[in-house]
Amino acid sequence: SESAASPAIADDKFLVSVEVCLKPSSTARLDDVRTCVERMLETRSLSYSNGPVPLPDNDQYLLENVQSICVCDTDEWVKNGEVLLFWQVKPLVHVYQLSEEGPCEELGGDGQHSSFNEWALPAKEFDGMWESLIFESGLKERLLRYAASALLFSEKGVNPFLVSWNRIILLHGPPGTGKTSLCKALAQKLSIRFSSRYPQSQLIEVNAHSLFSKWFSESGKLVAKLFQSIQEMVEDENNLVFVLIDEVESLAAARNAALSGSEPSDSIRVVNALLTQLDKLKSSPNVIIMTTSNITAAIDIAFVDRADIKAYVGPPTLQARYEILRSCVQELLRSGILKNFQDKPLDMLTFPSLKEKLLSSEMQEAGASLTLSRQLLEVAEACDGLSGRSLRKLPFLTHAAMAHTFNCDPIKFLCTMIDTAKRERSER
Numbered sequence: 001s002e003s004a005a006s007p008a009i010a011d012d013k014f015l016v017s018v019e020v021c022l023k024p025s026s027t028a029r030l031d032d033v034r035t036c037v038e039r040m041l042e043t044r045s046l047s048y049s050n051g052p053v054p055l056p057d058n059d060q061y062l063l064e065n066v067q068s069i070c071v072c073d074t075d076e077w078v079k080n081g082e083v084l085l086f087w088q089v090k091p092l093v094h095v096y097q098l099s100e101e102g103p104c105e106e107l108g109g110d111g112q113h114s115s116f117n118e119w120a121l122p123a124k125e126f127d128g129m130w131e132s133l134i135f136e137s138g139l140k141e142r143l144l145r146y147a148a149s150a151l152l153f154s155e156k157g158v159n160p161f162l163v164s165w166n167r168i169i170l171l172h173g174p175p176g177t178g179k180t181s182l183c184k185a186l187a188q189k190l191s192i193r194f195s196s197r198y199p200q201s202q203l204i205e206v207n208a209h210s211l212f213s214k215w216f217s218e219s220g221k222l223v224a225k226l227f228q229s230i231q232e233m234v235e236d237e238n239n240l241v242f243v244l245i246d247e248v249e250s251l252a253a254a255r256n257a258a259l260s261g262s263e264p265s266d267s268i269r270v271v272n273a274l275l276t277q278l279d280k281l282k283s284s285p286n287v288i289i290m291t292t293s294n295i296t297a298a299i300d301i302a303f304v305d306r307a308d309i310k311a312y313v314g315p316p317t318l319q320a321r322y323e324i325l326r327s328c329v330q331e332l333l334r335s336g337i338l339k340n341f342q343d344k345p346l347d348m349l350t351f352p353s354l355k356e357k358l359l360s361s362e363m364q365e366a367g368a369s370l371t372l373s374r375q376l377l378e379v380a381e382a383c384d385g386l387s388g389r390s391l392r393k394l395p396f397l398t399h400a401a402m403a404h405t406f407n408c409d410p411i412k413f414l415c416t417m418i419d420t421a422k423r424e425r426s427e428r
């Protein structure tokens with residue numbers, strides 16, 4: 001049967017994550033809120049599809065404490081916008097409160113601020129990041145499942161000599177394709193999903209490149225200091241620690257440059273110190289190491305070879321470009337930068353439903369949203385080769401190129417966007 005093929009099934013039900021975000025002001029116990037939401041879900045016989053669940057307006061306790069309730073991951077089980085019915089679902093309720101502390105740069109010390117950043121997770125800055133990232137072929141889900149399995153194996157004390165796995169992830173691909181953001185968003189997700197096992201969670205971001213653009217002697221000390229504090233975090237077994245190392249290829253580059261004599265040999269020591277420390281860290285069950293690289297060829301660094309998941313993150317495909325741009329245009333409609341037809345909020349079509357519409361014969365009754373969506377498809381086609389980062393900037397550049405600054409006509413806007421896209425491509 002179909003259900004037998006799905007991994008996340010308990011008692012013949014689909015496991016669906018429900019994320020509950022507390023208000024910043026709430027002092028409620030997470031467990032109490034979880035129980036309350038579970039009861040609420042049980043009594044309301046909801047159908048499940050991705051997205052927000054409205055709060056019941058007669059539940060004072062939830063209204064006081066909860067900011068939002070969101071159903072996640074149903075896309076894995078249902079295609080074509082179908083929904084799961086309540087009796088098919090076993091909801092997994094995760095309650096969390098966003099940290100508003102912002103990045104803490106203490107680790108860098110002495111004015112050397114840009115090498116490291118530390119966040120308490122889940123952080124306000126990363127709220128919504130996961131949803132905003134668009135990749136094809138279930139990359140996000142694959143990473144999430146991978147990391148979740150790795151954490152589970154650790155937690156259950158699976159003997160690594162008998163079954164081997166590690167907690168190292170490498171994302172590589174051209175710049176601006178969302179690798180760093182994906183790591184941060186993944187850490188945020190995991191901190192929420194694993195909050196009952198690990199009540200605290202941190203993300204430490206190390207920019208490998210910046211380590212070497214500083215004075216090497218200082219870098220050595222910084223690395224030592226950094227890992228000392230990471231080690232301290234890791235020793236608390238209630239802590240889940242994510243170490244993100246960006247532009248990891250610069251480690252290899254620095255080592256090679258030092259070997260060829262073009263850089264001081266201090267840099268070798270920094271690289272080696274970093275690798276040794278990472279190796280040590282790897283054995284802790286509550287650490288996940290995430291690395292990114294803009295080089296797609298093999299990166300010759302010992303620990304990267306051992307990464308279990310090496311995922312290539314390429315330039316966005318047509319579908320991904322369309323969806324990224326759609327979220328941009330939707331935001332401009334919401335904020336009133338673009339004019340809504342007849343002052344009704346316009347819902348643009350998703351890529352699959354646009355394709356379906358274009359194939360079907362009911363094309364004649366072209367409503368505003370279909371017209372606009374078709375035009376957006378043209379823009380997406382014109383954006384072939386642009387990175388996710390460029391795409392997210394395109395609407396702004398387009399707006400800046402236009403004479404009308406407020407309440408633009410969306411059709412005109414999209415026309416201009418094609419020109420802007422062409423210019424961007426030619427200037428690359």
Ligand code: ADP
Binds near residue numbers: 176178179316324
């Ligand atoms: P990289 O680490 O690959 O250089 P970043 O994570 O720094 O890329 O991406 C920069 C920004 O570009 C992101 O914050 C996001 O706004 C946008 N972006 C890049 N790729 C995507 C994508 N696949 N989907 C949505 N937005 C993206």
